[in-house]
Amino acid sequence: MTEVGPLVDADSVPEWLRPLVKISGELDQKTFTRFTVPTDEYARAAAVLILFGEGANGPDVLLLRRADTLGSHAGQVAFPGGGVDEGDDGPVGTALREAEEETGVLPSGVRPVAVLPELFVPVSGFAVTPVLAYWETPSPVHAVDPAETAAVARIPIADLVDPANRYQVRRPGGGWKGPAFDVGGLFVWGFTAGLLSVLLSLAGWERDWDRTDVRDLDVALFKPKT
16 A cells, blocks of 8 residues: 655645645545445555646646546546556556646656545545645646546636635435535536545635535536536
C-alpha cells in the first residue's frame, strides 16, 4: 500500500496550499467516507489527480466532464484519473498518465505534493488514491478524446467556496445525500464533490453555506449544460 502523506516540504509550496500538504499525513479513509476498501479482489486500484494551480482568478483546480456516451459515470464531473495500468509508477504515475491522456496536461509541469488515503467508490468498485499536485508550469488543456471527455476546465477555488454555488443533493425517496457545486457551467456531485468539500474545509478555504438547501438529484442532473 502506498504511504499516505506529504511528498515534499510544505514550505516549498505556495502558502495557500501548505495546510493541505501539512495535514495530508494525518488523514485516513474516515476523513472522507464511511466506506472501507474491501480486502478481497473486488476493488480495482485507481488514482485521480487533484491539480491545484494559480490562474487569472487566483488558485484553481482542474476538473473534467465525462462524455455523455460513456457506459460508466456518463456526463459526470470528475478529477482526471482512472484505473492503474501495469507499468505505472504507483498512484502518482497513474494520476499523471491519466491526466495527460484525458486533458493533455504536461506532467513535466506538475509537481505531486501529497498522497491521500485510498478511498472506496462502491458504485464503480474502484479503490481510488487521490494525488494532490501543484501546477508549477501550467500547460494548455483540452478534451483529448471527445468520446471520453466532454469538457475540461480550471475552476477557481473562489467559485467553489462561494455560498451561492453550493448546496446538497439527495436521491428521490431519501437515502443518499451529499454536497454539490454549480460552477463554471459544471454540476459537480458524488465522489468528486464529496472529496472537494472535505478538502476545502481542511485547507481553511471554506465559507459558511446553506446546508439546509437540499435539492433532488434528478432535477439538478437535468439542468441544461453550458
